């Protein structure tokens with residue numbers, strides 16, 4: 671279909687639908703949709719899918735017992751780097767990685783291929799059944815940690831579950847171990863051995 675128009679000599683003009691840069695427009699639309707999806711999820715969840723740094727990831731692994739046989743849950747796995755590392759670190763465990771944001775979940779799913787002990791689920795971990803978890807791993811934010819503490823205190827008081835968290839503490843809970851990461855942020859990774867029976871006084 672030709673759409674020829676008159677134009678002043680010397681001036682550039684799109685003369686045909688074939689001249690429209692469709693490929694560039696499609697690429698631009700896909701990039702805009704992907705960015706919009708990630709930004710929308712970040713605003714909704716309160717945190718971006720920012721991955722743990724290499725040193726922080728190694729510090730997390732150093733606090734997760736590699737011999738665990740049961741369920742290891744990663745709460746908010748982002749792009750899947752830590753989930754893959756956890757599945758390799760605990761070959762006998764069943765690693766379940768939760769992610770609510772579409773694109774990071776999709777990438778994590780792809781990265782999990784070939785790792786039979788890693789399952790990536792797209793859902794809100796605050797609604798997930800964590801009753802069989804032996805280890806919980808997360809890198810969240812203050813509000814997310816508060817919501818997680820409330821969930822664990824109401825659903826699993828006194829449970830011997832190991833919780834390993836990067837950067838953000840469970841406010842008022844006493845960590846059993848703290849690792850300092852040698853990075854620019856001096857990231858802290860904390861391990862808690864068990865859920866208290868009731869909220870610590872300073873956590874309210």
Ligand SMILES: C[S@@+](CC[C@H](N)C(=O)[O-])C[C@H]1O[C@@H](n2cnc3c(N)ncnc32)[C@H](O)[C@@H]1O
Nearest residue numbers: 719720721722746747748769770771794795809
């Ligand atoms: C800072 S990133 C950490 C990514 C990964 N754990 C790592 O350390 O590399 C936090 C992730 O948690 C996800 N997230 C936050 N709240 C969530 C929720 N309630 N349910 C599922 N995913 C959540 C976010 O979408 C984000 O991808």
